[in-house]
Amino acid sequence: xxxxxxxxxxxxxxxxxxxxxxxxxxxxxxxxxxxxxxxxxxxxxxxxxxxxxxxxxxxxxxxxxxxxxxxxxxxxxxxxxxxxxxxxxxxxxxxxxxxxxxxxxxxxxxxxxxxxxxxxxxxxxxxxxxxxxxxxxxxxxxxxxxxxxxxxxxxxxxxxxxxxxxxxxxxxxxxxxxxxxxxxxxxxxxxxxxxxxxxxxxxxxxxxxxxxxxxxxxxxxxxxxxxxxxxxxxxxxxxxxxxxxxxxxxxxxxxxxxxxxxxxxxxxxxxxxxxxxxxxxxxxxxxxxxxxxxxxxxxxxxxxxxxxxxxxxxxxxxxxxxxxxxxxxxxxxxxxxxxxxxxxxxxxxxxxxxxxxxxxxxxxxxxxxxxxxxxxxxxxxxxxxxxxxxxxxxxxxxxxxxxxxxxxxxxxxxxxxxxxxxxxxxxxxxxxxxxxxxxxxxxxxxxxxxxxxxxxxxxxxxxxxxxxxxxxxxxxxxxxxxxxxxxxxxxxxxxxxxxxxxxxxxxxxxxxxxxxxxxxxxxxxxxxxxxxxxxxxxxxxxxxxxxxxxxxxxxxxxxxxxxxxxxxxxxxxxxxxxxxxxxxxxxxxxxxxxxxxxxxxxxxxxxxxxxxxxxxxxxxxxxxxxxxxxxxxxxxxxxxxxxxxxxxxxxxxxxxxxxxxxxxxxxxxxxxxxxxxxxxxxxxxxxxxxxxxxxxxxxxxxxxxxxxxxxxxxxxxxxxxxxxxxxxxxxxxxxxxxxxxxxxxxxxxxxxxxxxxxxxxxxxxxxxxxxxxxxxxxxxxxxxxxxxxxxxxxxxxxxxxxxxxxxxxxxxxxxxxxxx
Numbered sequence: 001x002x003x004x005x006x007x008x009x010x011x012x013x014x015x016x017x018x019x020x021x022x023x024x025x026x027x028x029x030x031x032x033x034x035x036x037x038x039x040x041x042x043x044x045x046x047x048x049x050x051x052x053x054x055x056x057x058x059x060x061x062x063x064x065x066x067x068x069x070x071x072x073x074x075x076x077x078x079x080x081x082x083x084x085x086x087x088x089x090x091x092x093x094x095x096x097x098x099x100x101x102x103x104x105x106x107x108x109x110x111x112x113x114x115x116x117x118x119x120x121x122x123x124x125x126x127x128x129x130x131x132x133x134x135x136x137x138x139x140x141x142x143x144x145x146x147x148x149x150x151x152x153x154x155x156x157x158x159x160x161x162x163x164x165x166x167x168x169x170x171x172x173x174x175x176x177x178x179x180x181x182x183x184x185x186x187x188x189x190x191x192x193x194x195x196x197x198x199x200x201x202x203x204x205x206x207x208x209x210x211x212x213x214x215x216x217x218x219x220x221x222x223x224x225x226x227x228x229x230x231x232x233x234x235x236x237x238x239x240x241x242x243x244x245x246x247x248x249x250x251x252x253x254x255x256x257x258x259x260x261x262x263x264x265x266x267x268x269x270x271x272x273x274x275x276x277x278x279x280x281x282x283x284x285x286x287x288x289x290x291x292x293x294x295x296x297x298x299x300x301x302x303x304x305x306x307x308x309x310x311x312x313x314x315x316x317x318x319x320x321x322x323x324x325x326x327x328x329x330x331x332x333x334x335x336x337x338x339x340x341x342x343x344x345x346x347x348x349x350x351x352x353x354x355x356x357x358x359x360x361x362x363x364x365x366x367x368x369x370x371x372x373x374x375x376x377x378x379x380x381x382x383x384x385x386x387x388x389x390x391x392x393x394x395x396x397x398x399x400x401x402x403x404x405x406x407x408x409x410x411x412x413x414x415x416x417x418x419x420x421x422x423x424x425x426x427x428x429x430x431x432x433x434x435x436x437x438x439x440x441x442x443x444x445x446x447x448x449x450x451x452x453x454x455x456x457x458x459x460x461x462x463x464x465x466x467x468x469x470x471x472x473x474x475x476x477x478x479x480x481x482x483x484x485x486x487x488x489x490x491x492x493x494x495x496x497x498x499x500x501x502x503x504x505x506x507x508x509x510x511x512x513x514x515x516x517x518x519x520x521x522x523x524x525x526x527x528x529x530x531x532x533x534x535x536x537x538x539x540x541x542x543x544x545x546x547x548x549x550x551x552x553x554x555x556x557x558x559x560x561x562x563x564x565x566x567x568x569x570x571x572x573x574x575x576x577x578x579x580x581x582x583x584x585x586x587x588x589x590x591x592x593x594x595x596x597x598x599x600x601x602x603x604x605x606x607x608x609x610x611x612x613x614x615x616x617x618x619x620x621x622x623x624x625x626x627x628x629x630x631x632x633x634x635x636x637x638x639x640x641x642x643x644x645x646x647x648x649x650x651x652x653x654x655x656x657x658x659x660x661x662x663x664x665x666x667x668x669x670x671x672x673x674x675x676x677x678x679x680x681x682x683x684x685x686x687x688x689x690x691x692x693x694x695x696x697x698x699x700x701x702x703x704x705x706x707x708x709x710x711x712x713x714x715x716x717x718x719x720x721x722x723x724x725x726x727x728x729x730x731x732x733x734x735x736x737x738x739x740x741x742x743x744x745x746x747x748x749x750x751x752x753x754x755x756x757x758x759x760x761x762x763x764x765x766x767x768x769x770x771x772x773x774x775x776x777x778x779x780x781x782x783x784x785x786x787x788x789x790x791x792x793x794x795x796x797x798x799x800x801x802x803x804x805x806x807x808x809x810x811x812x813x814x815x816x817x818x819x820x
Contacts, residue, residue, distance in 0.1 A: 059321045060218065065141075065185075065209040066725065067093050070125045079123045080153040082184045086125045095725060097147075098122060099191070099203040100361030104573055104771040109194035112567030113419070115574060117200065119191035124205055125184060130213075132180035138214050138247050139177050141185060142170040142221065144207035144393055147362060149190040155183055163426040165191075165201060166355070166389035167434045168441050170212075170221050193421035198412065199354050199575075200565030202362035207392050208725075216248035217312060218320035220283065222440040226308050227483045231330035231342070236295040238269065238328065240308050242286045244320075246278035252314050253277050256286040261307040268292050268306075297342050298327030298446040300382045303403040305446075327400065327446025333485060333509050333530040335523070338553040339449075341405075347546060348405060348449075348554020349597045350383035351376055351579060352535060354563040355391055358574065358582040359762035359774045359789060361564070366394035366726035368789075371717055373402050375584040376560050380597025385534065385556040388412035388455040388489075390438040394726065399447035407487070407534070407556065408442055409452035410435055414469050416458040431469075435476040443481040451477045451484055452534065456491035456513060463501040470506050487511040489534035494518055499525065509553070516545040516552075523551050532556075538579075538589045540675055543596055547675070557593070562766065571769045581766035583732070583787045588632040595651035596675055601699035603652040605659075605691045606632040608679075635744045636689045636703035646684045649677035654693035662687040668694060706784075707737035709746045712803045712811035716790075721758065721799075722819045723792040728761050731813060733803045735784045746784040748805040752777050754790055757817045758799030761789040781805075792817035 070089035078084055104116045130139065141152070141159075148165030151158065155178065159171035177183055191203045223243035230237035238260060246252045257272040271288040278284045296304040305325045312320040331341045339348050357364045357372070369392075373384065383405035386395070390408060399406045411431065417424040435453075442448060453473040459466040474486045485508030490498050493512060498504045499522045511534035512519040523531050533555035536542045546552045561578040568575075574582060579590035586594075591604035611631055638646065650657050650669075658668040659680050669678040682689070692700040713734045721729040735746035754760055762774045765782035772779055779786040790801055797817045804810040 059318060060212060060214040062213075063211045065094070065126060065128075065211055068126055069094055069096075069205075071096070071098070071122065071204075073098060073120060073122050075121050076123045079125065080151075080156060080158070080186045080188070082156045084125070084184075089123075089125070092124075093725070094124070094205040094209055095207050095363040096204045097202040097206045097361035097363035100363070101775050102771075102773055104571075106570040110197075110200075110565075111195050112569065112572065113195055113198050113200075113565050115200040115564040115567060116570065117564075117573075119194050119196075119203055121192055122189045122204055124187040124189075126186075128183040128185055128211060130177055130179050130181070130183060134177075134213055135179040136216070137174075138216055138218065139173040140170050140212045140214070140221070141173055142168070142210045142212060143187075143205070144168045144209070146187065146189055146205050146207070147191060147202050148196070151188045153184075153186040163430060164389075164423060164434050166391075167437050168207075168390075168393070169437060195419040196421040198418060198566055199563060200356045200361070202356065204363075206361070206363040215319040217244065217246050217252050217254055217278070217314050219243065219310060219312060219322040220245050222437075222443075224308065224310050224322050224324045224444070225440075225481075226324060226326040226444050228326075228328045228330065229483075231295065231297065231328055233297070234294065236292045236297075236328045238290045238292055238306075238308075238326075240271070240288045240290065240310070242288075242310055242312075242322070243283060244278060244286060244312055245283045246280060249280050251277055251279060254284065254319075255313045256288070257311045257313070258288050258290065259309050260290060260292060261309060262292075263296055263304045263306060292328065295328040298329040298400075299342055299403055300346075300405065301377070301403040303401040303447075304328070305400055324444045325397075325400065326444045329446055331449055333532075333553055335528050335530045335551065337550050339532075347552075348383045348532065348556075349381055350385055350405070350407070350554055350556035351381045351560030352385045352387040352556050352558050353391075353560045354387055354565075355389065355395075356564045358562075358564055359764035359787070361774075364392065364394070365728045365761075365789075366398060367728050368730070369395045369398040370402070371730060372561060372580075372584050373398055373404050375580055375586075377402065377404065379579060379586060379590050379594035380599070381560065381579070383407070383449075383554065383556065384560060385409060385452070387535075387559070390442065393441070396442060396445045396447060400445050404447055405449050406445070406447040407450040407452050408438070408445075408448050409455060409489075410438060410473065411454040412456075414454060414457050414459045415465070418458065427469075432472055432476050435473050436480050439477050439480040443483075448484060450509060450511075450532075451481070451486045452511065453477070453486055453488040453507075455489040455535075457488070458491070460491070460493070460496040460498055460503060463497070463503060466496075467501070467503050467506060470503060474506055474508075485509045485530075487532060487534065489513050493522070505529070514542075516542050516555075520545065520549060520552065527551075538577075538593065543593075543675060547596075562768070567768075571771065573771065574768050576768055583730075583764055583766050583785070585766060585783075585785065586634075588634050591634060592651040592677065595653050598653065601652075601654055601693055601697045603650065603654060603657060603691050603693055603699045603701050604634065605689060605701055605703055606634045606649050606651070607636070607638065608632045608647045608649050609638070633744065634703070635706070635742075636687075637706040637744050638684065639745075641684075641686055641705070644684050646682045648680045648682045648689070650680075650691050651677050652691070652693060652699070654695070654697050654699060656694035658692050658694060660688075660690040660692070661685060663690075704739075704741045706741045706743040707739065709735045709743045709748065709808055710738045711736060711809035712750065712805060713740065714801060714803055714811040714813040716801070716813050716815060719815060720818055721790055721792045721815050723795060723817060727819060728789045728791045729815060731788050731790060731801050733781070733786045733788065733811065735781050735805075735808065742784045744784050746781050748808060749778055749780050750786050751804045752779075752788045753802050753804075754799055755802075756799035757794040757797035758790050758792050758801070758815065761791045763788050790815065 070086040071092040157176040260269040269290040385407040513535035536555040686705040763779040767782040
């Protein structure tokens with residue numbers, strides 16, 4: 001016997017709720033239709049159902065399929081069948097990256113590249129109810145990303161497969177749907193063949209899934225495309241192109257109307273098309289050109305987002321609605337002067353980011369993207385490169401809102417492999433469709449200024465092959481989005497003669513990894529080339545090449561943050577090349593970069609020391625700081641407090657900086673023309689090391705010698721936390737001395753707990769060598785810190801987060817549930 005518990009809630013237009021983004025082309029509906037719960041008696045497990053309530057005949061309904069999934073790891077013969085019993089399977093919600101739960105094992109086939117985490121086959125099953133009122137409509141399922149080699153069934157019918165784990169895709173369910181009854185949606189994923197990547201890729205249904213019910217006459221998936229062909233401070237031309245499908249069996253006379261909403265929500269323009277006939281089973285492209293006066297232009301650090309709301313009518317009735325966010329801005333690359341945005345010429349200060357986030361793997365809540373991008377912005381980064389595959393929609397949403405430029409990249413390989421089981425096996429069949437789908441999904445994001453066709457592609461020594469492949473990718477981008485240039489991260493182009501055989505000149509903007517002098521020489525050889533550094537080191541010479549050459553548009557550092565995978569040896573599980581560590585705390589290299597890139601006065605201080613001849617007792621600390629013959633520490637707490645000499649570096653953009661120890665001046669030094677740090681040899685004494693800018697500039701920093709660990713200090717990044725997947729808050733835990741100074745080498749095991757309406761979502765630290773689980777309630781402090789991510793379990797209420805450790809006073813902080 002099945003007891004149906006029905007809770008009906010009418011979908012709402014989210015025109016006034018821009019933070020709710022349901023995915024490209026489906027953004028106007030809140031994720032909230034109807035949730036039905038099936039309680040299966042006689043010992044069977046609880047199964048969540050989607051209940052589609054009777055709705056008006058107009059518009060579409062979109063439901064996020066987050067809860068109610070059954071999941072199992074490993075092969076499950078016949079699991080695609082409608083009547084397969086999944087009662088013993090685990091109940092999960094999606095997004096989910098099941099591989100991040102581990103365990104870490106040096107024998108896992110993914111190896112160091114995959115962070116020594118597991119792969120394999122997994123299955124997901126979910127029940128979906130459709131009402132008889134939905135008969136005659138068209139039903140779709142949309143996946144933002146499944147890792148990897150996914151196959152999807154409805155009621156036992158195979159809908160399709162997709163090898164690429166980074167692209168979004170969808171299938172129509174209508175032909176196989178049971179209207180007025182239960183439907184079984186099944187997904188199989190497969191990451192068993194390893195190694196398949198050069199970094200951690202995770203596993204499972206790791207991005208969002210939606211069910212969409214539409215009228216037969218409707219806007220195609222990602223079918224609304226907004227561009228701003230003319231932009232000035234006085235006015236902007238906004239072009240809205242809408243692709244409408246007629247899925248009915250008769251001719252339809254359709255009209256499209258559009259209203260443009262300003263960032264503050266008021267309507268700034270209205271337009272309507274002429275009525276056009278669309279043949280049965282056919283499609284038609286509508287185009288409207290509208291004007292916005294005194295536009296609020298999207299810019300770096302100013303994420304002004306407009307909204308285009310589209311309605312499709314036949315017979316005077318609204319058949320479908322769509323809404324997309326967009327920005328009004330003008331940008332271009334100039335061969336002689338570099339990058340321009342809204343009439344301003346400036347450098348692109350970029351950083352490369354992989355899609356994984358330590359604690360959450362690849363199933364990343366939007367809030368973690370936000371705080372990561374803000375941490376990068378704080379040290380002067382104004383652009384990010386999605387390395388080396390299309391990012392999640394939420395990542396680009398956050399870049400849009402924060403005013404962060406972006407490069408959207410497609411592939412890490414074409415037809416030549418970098419690993420035995422990577423995308424090269426599927427490139428020939430899938431790369432054009434993957435490119436078009438990624439560009440269609442992402443083309444309304446104002447943050448994107450470049451498409452990238454690939455990273456360090458190994459096909460280029462075969463010029464004929466590589467040029468044909470590149471041309472097909474460039475053409476696919478231009479077909480879907482002619483408004484943006486295409487680049488590629490060329491790999492040793494002088495060796496493969498990319499600048500001589502014509503390959504580089506297939507690109508709108510020529511990109512090269514590292515070897516900045518070669519890129520500048522390529523521009524000198526052909527001054528009409530527009531150039532950008534697609535991947536660069538933290539070395540000062542690469543910064544000077546950018547700073548001192550106006551034709552050099554910008555650079556993207558490898559990398560913005562430390563990331564899982566690409567380990568060089570066990571027991572490392574992550575790579576430390578970031579401006580920030582895995583918890584978004586700045587490395588010393590990030591502090592130095594801030595002194596070069598920031599527009600505000602900056603002063604930072606660090607000790608530069610040579611490593612001890614033998615490994616320290618804390619291998620994780622050593623691993624995190626590796627990378628050269630010397631290491632730098634942003635503290636005044638060396639291992640020995642006895643008298644000795646310390647080499648002190650000050651990173652600052654101030655004209656003059658004075659260094660003081662315990663109030664005694666050690667002298668002032670002027671800025672160096674080559675951007676090198678100002679250095680002092682200092683006789684160590686415990687106390688305060690203070691650096692201050694001269695000439696009345698208000699910038700200073702003090703490093704204080706830490707005493708013994710005394711207590712735990714909890715520092716939440718927000719006082720409010722939501723209960724959705726994306727709505728988490730990070731709380732940083734610091735082990736401090738009696739005076740509140742963080743103790744750099746404190747490594748106590750911290751135990752976290754949440755009381756009230758909250759729970760722990762994940763824990764982490766910056767230790768490259770730690771094999772502690774992320775899905776846990778404890779984490780060892782590393783460099784005196786750890787983090788805990790918290791999520792609410794109710795819409796309202798309060799919670800208390802506590803942290804304890806043996807021998808330390810506990811810390812606590814209070815949060816409240818709810819969103820601003």
